[in-house]
Amino acid sequence: xxxxxxxxxxLYASMPFLLDNLYATWYHxxxxxxxxIWLIVVVxxxxxxxxxxxxxxxVLLGVxxxxxxxxxxxxxxxxxxxxxxxxxxxxxxxxxxxEEALITRVGERLGIVVLEGFIFFASAGQILNTFKSILxxxxxxxxxxxxxxxxxxxxxxxxxxxxxxxxxxxxxRVLKAENLCVVFTGxxxxxxxxxxxxxxxxxxxxxxxxxxxx
Numbered sequence: 001x002x003x004x005x006x007x008x009x010x011l012y013a014s015m016p017f018l019l020d021n022l023y024a025t026w027y028h029x030x031x032x033x034x035x036x037i038w039l040i041v042v043v044x045x046x047x048x049x050x051x052x053x054x055x056x057x058x059v060l061l062g063v064x065x066x067x068x069x070x071x072x073x074x075x076x077x078x079x080x081x082x083x084x085x086x087x088x089x090x091x092x093x094x095x096x097x098x099e100e101a102l103i104t105r106v107g108e109r110l111g112i113v114v115l116e117g118f119i120f121f122a123s124a125g126q127i128l129n130t131f132k133s134i135l136x137x138x139x140x141x142x143x144x145x146x147x148x149x150x151x152x153x154x155x156x157x158x159x160x161x162x163x164x165x166x167x168x169x170x171x172x173r174v175l176k177a178e179n180l181c182v183v184f185t186g187x188x189x190x191x192x193x194x195x196x197x198x199x200x201x202x203x204x205x206x207x208x209x210x211x212x213x214x
Contacts, residue, residue: 032072036065071122079117080130081156086110089214108141109148112214116156121163127152131171135178147180153214155186165198172200172208183209 022041026034040062048054086107095103111134113127131150138147152168160168175182187195187210195201201208 030073032069036062036069039065071120074118074120074122077117077123079115079119079123079126079157080113081116082112082114083130083134084112084114086112088112106145108138108145110151111138111147111149112151112153114153114156114214118158118160119164119167120161124164124167127167128171131174149181149183150175151183151185151214153185154188154191155213157186157188157191159188160191160194162194162198165194165200168195168200169198176207181207181209183211185211185214 021037025037029037040058043061044054044058046054047057051057086109087104088107089112090100090103113130113134115127117123119127134150135147172182184195184201192201192210201210
């Protein structure tokens with residue numbers, strides 16, 4: 001049979017597949033995912049002209065692109081569950097009126113950052129930005145009401161990668177320079193071990209504290 005006829009039959013048989021995956025997917029996936037699909041097809045077609053490894057290259061490229069897209073999409077999900085102060089968050093202990101009034105008055109000196117999800121290289125920057133905003137708000141207050149303690153609650157955090165751990169190590173140095181005490185609560189054993197290995201928990205005068213819960 002003529003090659004043109006065989007090629008036409010292959011093209012005819014593949015048209016539904018091409019329409020479903022190269023056109024109809026526009027309405028079902030994000031733009032970045034749609035661009036990745038076209039990139040994989042184009043790379044496979046080009047590489048196949050010069051090598052028999054076109055399919056393998058396309059598959060490897062697809063895996064890399066999928067990982068990159070996932071990382072950037074997950075980085076957009078906020079890992080900051082809540083930002084509170086000692087004025088907003090109280091223990092359940094019953095105190096006298098004057099004790100409650102004192103806690104409320106000095107509560108602004110305590111900042112609480114409740115974290116959640118998975119902290120990795122693409123999302124760790126949110127923690128630094130949140131701390132900067134808390135510090136800026138603190139500096140705008142009278143000296144007697146400025147921030148003195150910062151609590152990071154990990155109760156809702158699944159895990160932290162190496163970059164996230166290094167972020168907290170750098171943040172610890174910033175807190176030390178600002179003469180602020182840092183407290184970690186709700187650390188799982190896995191995260192605590194990582195913090196210990198990287199020196200996050202080290203402090204000469206116990207200005208870094210660790211408690212089981214908030």
